[in-house]
Amino acid sequence: MKTLISVLVWGLISMNTFAAEISRDEAQIRSNLYGFSALADHNAYEYLGRILAPTVKVDYTSLFGGETEHVARAELMKRWAAFLPGFDLTFHQLNAINVQVDDDSASASADFIARHWIGDDSFWSVAGTYLFTFKRSDGQWLITSIALTNPTEAGSRDVLGIAPERAAELLSKRLSNRLDYQ
Template structure:
């Protein structure tokens, strides 16, 4: 009887440890997804870069057209730096995270609303995108990292011409930093 009870507790301990790891993984994955938004909005490029594996698959085709790309992380960060600093402010909100975890691989689908403000215009000075991200992540020695980022824009409001103005301004900012 004692052996059975002890094995029962061991089974529960193993189940509890498994559940704890699942919850810890979910929190860590959501932290990386939120870090993505925080790094972009703060223009903290080291923080932003740290969200990704060394090579990342990017699919923003629902927003910008084109085809999905596989890029070195530094190339991806440079592309983002070629746009976002041209806005006076951005705010990327991430919510409703749904996780699928299988060992050292995971997917996190999250809603997004991204506000982009450009003050130096006589036209409407904002553009807002809404939709969701599907991020594929892998567990690395440094923790969970995004290996694929897919953006699906399902709605938009405001002035989409601001993206071109912001890209022009960001190019001037980057040129001044070199």
């Protein structure tokens, strides 16, 4: 019994210590980062777009080549909606998040692994580090840039060609399952 009480007290102290170590700004930034991955995985682009600045600098050059782009958030959401729903399942996992806040600007890094499945056998994943920047706008922290760095891959990129062919149909099916709660 004494051990159980010690564990409970230590757990409460640890929770309170962690809660005190994170600022409100960092909490919102971390929430947006978790939302970034979860909303993409659930094809909720109308909500994902809300945590992005009106124009976002996007840099996936370390993975796909090409050039860094400045993209309007609506256009970026259209691009992702024409691609990500084509997978049967995606899971974007963020770890080791580090946030730095400086007035109305912030930066964050996160180790990630993004897994993509079509069927049971077609799979591709990429792991690396995401670098984000943020600006505070009307009390909200919006993502202003996204860069993917140090990528490593597993599986086959073949699924990247298949997903866009299926995206519109699968997105339409998923959207038909939206709940109208009003």
